[in-house]
Amino acid sequence: MKRPRKAPYRLLAAVTICLAAGAARGPASAALPSALAAAYAKDVEQPACVAKLEKAGEQQEVTLNSGQRIFLVHGICGCGAMNCTVGVYAPEGDGYRTVLLDVALKFDAEPNGTLVTTSAGDGFVSGRRTYRWNGNTYVLVSDLDVYKNAYTKPSLRIVQFAPGTSSTTVSSTQVTQHFSDYFKLDATKGQALSLTFEKRDPKVNALYLNSAYWDPRYSVWKQKSGSSEVALAQSGDTYTAKLPSSGAYLLEIDGADETFRSYTLKIAVR
Secondary structure (H helix, E strand, O other), X not given: OOOOOOHHHOOOEOOOOOXXXXXXXXXXXXXXXXXXXHHHHHHOOOHHHHOOOOOOOEEEEEEOOOOOEEEXXXXXXXXXXXXXXXXXXEEEOOEEEEEEEEEEOEEEEOOOOEEEEEEOOOOXXXXXXXXXXXXXOEEEEEEXXXXXXXXXXXXXXXXXXXXXXXXXXXXXXXEOOOOOEEXXXXXXXXXXXXXXXXXXXXXXXXXXEEEEEEEOOOOEEEEOOOOOXXXXXXXXXXXXXXXXXXXXXXXXXXXXXXXXXXXXXXXXXX
């Protein structure tokens, strides 16, 4: 089965440049102030592409209810990405400080301190992140995958073990070929991971495991550069692996078709 690309990795491709498609409050300017353009150009992931553009992006200004002025910049879709870097900035002295970075197709900022970004996916799944202003920065409060604009679930679920235990059980009733489930778990090098389906629709037929790291700039867990999928040995409905390194791992559970399927999975690390 071909593995689908997924929103948590933010590795989505299509057109070259996208201007602000969202409806933030405040007028858009024809050109960015030089200090704001410089701050944005420094933050984008593909700075080499910036020189190819006639302008750095489109600016939207929002004045929050607290009186804080916020500037949102959207427009550098480096080297073929559909989702552009959204930079959120606050004036500071003669320049701007970076408040938040995200990768999205559009955004919507409200004076009440709510910011929602929407990222394009594979035609089936899009991403929707909601932030709240805390007086100094935007804090992520919700990160959802949206399937066919109708069904939502968390982009990532955190696996936690109760004190004194080394296993837990997770379940889902909404997994398809394009609407995968993602889990993050922590483990130590040399520990044994056991994944056992206690219940499983036959069409829930794929597991992927990769080592991961936290990207604080974009508030997202990412697969480590150059890391390959951890080999999972299968025996019936049980998959096992000896973990090669200490740290975080991303587990993906995938379906074989576009119909919602269900499962119950026991996760143990010893």
